[in-house]
Amino acid sequence: MRLEILDNGHGFSTKVLFALIKMISRQPVLDVVKLVKYRPDFYGGPMSGLTQEAMREPSSWSVADRELMAALVAKTNQCEFCTKAHSAVAQRAYGNEKNVSTLLSEPETAAIEEPLRSTLLMLRKLTREHKLTTEDIRSVLAAGTSRQQIEDALSVCYSFNVIGRLADAFGFRIPGPETFESGAKYLLSRGYR
């Protein structure tokens, strides 16, 4: 990472926690974990609560759908770390039902139900262009998406438009697929807190 404090500036108890994580998971501690555990009163604490709300609290979008949205926002921002991390979570959550790589590459034509497709395209436009028009919103509603579903999707988009920027600005190390798989298991069983 580009800031030494994010790699090594944690307090003693957090360093013990990192040692435990490494021992139990047999994987390196992900840089996103190092970030949220650094001075958690400033960023990590409130952001983790917000992300848990967006990604795991009840919604008519499934956990898998929300992880797919997170991966799409990350891919649109060209954030390699978050794209790989949340593609792994979404694929694990969908199982054989959907192919996440295909959905991310071709959301316009992939075999998915319409509310999800129109919502993915809306999030991609917001992330890419930084704004949506009222016509954009109307077309998503016309595709059968509820107001609440749009709001829930915008919450996911918010979280990952923050996290992806930080991943790239701080230069998160990109680990191998086994480490992302381990992270995906953790995020599905324990969430973001």
Next chain:
Amino acid sequence: MSDIKEAQKALVSRILAGDGNASPSMRRAAFNNSDLPEPLNLLVNKVAMHAHTVTDDDINAAKRSGLNEDQVFEIVVCAAIGQATRQYDAAIANLEIVTKKD
């Protein structure tokens, strides 16, 4: 249904008005992506508009300008949250316009 609005307000309030190493005015400027001198302006604008293009040099230049690592950490966090907040708030505002009319 998820509702992040209260959590979002608390997060923004914390990073802008709570204790920090960077001054509140500098954190606010980073959040707004405005009124910062170079090289911070370049770094903050990259974080806000195309974070994947941030380089080691951008971070090192911020440090050479006199900021310590904790200040750079806070400035970058404020820039990221600022841009995401503008996107979210604008989208929610248009959602409210459309659903009120409907």
